[in-house]
Amino acid sequence: MKKVFIALISGIIFGLGLSLSQMINPNKVINFLDISGDWDPSLAFVMLGALLVSFISFRLILKKPEPILEESFHLSKHSNIDKPLLVGAAIFGIGWGVSGYCPGPAVANLGTGSLEALVMVVSIYAGFFFQKWFASRTSMKHPPS
Amino acid sequence: MENFTPVSALLGGALIGLSVTILLLFNGRMAGISGIMNGLFYSPKSEYIWRFTFLCGLIIGAIIFKFGAPDFFVARQDYPLWLVALGGFLVGIGTRLGNGCTSGHGICGIANLSKRSIFATLTFMLTGMITVYIMRHVL
Numbered sequence: 014m015k016k017v018f019i020a021l022i023s024g025i026i027f028g029l030g031l032s033l034s035q036m037i038n039p040n041k042v043i044n045f046l047d048i049s050g051d052w053d054p055s056l057a058f059v060m061l062g063a064l065l066v067s068f069i070s071f072r073l074i075l076k077k078p079e080p081i082l083e084e085s086f087h088l089s090k091h092s093n094i095d096k097p098l099l100v101g102a103a104i105f106g107i108g109w110g111v112s113g114y115c116p117g118p119a120v121a122n123l124g125t126g127s128l129e130a131l132v133m134v135v136s137i138y139a140g141f142f143f144q145k146w147f148a149s150r151t152s153m154k155h156p157p158s
Numbered sequence: 159m160e161n162f163t164p165v166s167a168l169l170g171g172a173l174i175g176l177s178v179t180i181l182l183l184f185n186g187r188m189a190g191i192s193g194i195m196n197g198l199f200y201s202p203k204s205e206y207i208w209r210f211t212f213l214c215g216l217i218i219g220a221i222i223f224k225f226g227a228p229d230f231f232v233a234r235q236d237y238p239l240w241l242v243a244l245g246g247f248l249v250g251i252g253t254r255l256g257n258g259c260t261s262g263h264g265i266c267g268i269a270n271l272s273k274r275s276i277f278a279t280l281t282f283m284l285t286g287m288i289t290v291y292i293m294r295h296v297l
Contacts, residue, residue, distance in 0.1 A: 019208075024218070027189065027261075033170035034167045043294075058167035058171060059171035063174040063178070063269075068269045089272065094277050099281050103284075105248070106289065107252070109245070111289055111293070115259050124216075132243050140251040
């Protein structure tokens with residue numbers, strides 16, 4: 014129950030941060046990505062602010078043997094830079110540029126009553142399901158040896 | 159650069175940093191939003207509830223901010239919804255294939271000095287910029 018409460022608090026702070034920083038403003042996002050136009054570098058400062066805090070806190074937290082409410086840290090098991098990582102990131106970037114939303118702002122914007130956000134969230138899930146279906150189809154054709 | 163807002167961007171970013179810090183410190187989780195969204199459909203019940211409340215928190219945070227500062231920025235008008243849908247579909251495919259998005263790779267992964275996340279972030283920044291260049295200045 015405590016973990017659920019922490020998740021809620023963390024989510025609320027995240028949503029406030031996305032709002033204050035204007036990550037949830039797709040115009041701002043696209044102006045950030047538009048380096049050859051009237052470039053607005055503001056969103057680089059979002060990353061800087063987030064990293065200034067998390068870079069230090071993660072060092073300290075991950076020195077601990079375990080998190081406060083769990084038995085162990087849940088960290089990524091992947092370590093190599095492979096094709097799916099880079100192809101996936103490339104496709105994500107294209108979608109980000111086309112829409113002006115990454116996943117967090119898409120969800121947060123549901124709270125501002127934005128129709129775009131609703132379309133975005135539904136389409137993201139469509140992409141999730143498509144990718145899962147496609148991956149299972151190709152793995153059937155090429156069974157892991 | 160008339161819309162340059164470094165101070166609110168930096169403070170907003172720091173709040174995001176605080177949020178991912180809390181989730182890691184207490185729950186031992188990296189706050190990668192695309193992973194949390196995806197996990198909503200593929201988790202056992204015990205892992206489902208915190209993901210759901212986190213996403214509700216995102217929405218509540220945006221609602222609180224909108225109440226406090228309703229005119230902070232002007233919502234985008236008249237952007238073709240089919241482009242939003244197309245973008246969303248690509249974001250969904252790409253974040254699953256690449257295992258993360260702006261939050262998971264761009265913040266948590268880089269804070270953790272993960273090489274994968276650094277490469278992923280450079281890649282999606284680059285393709286995002288190329289996409290906007292093509293859409294705004296070529297087409």
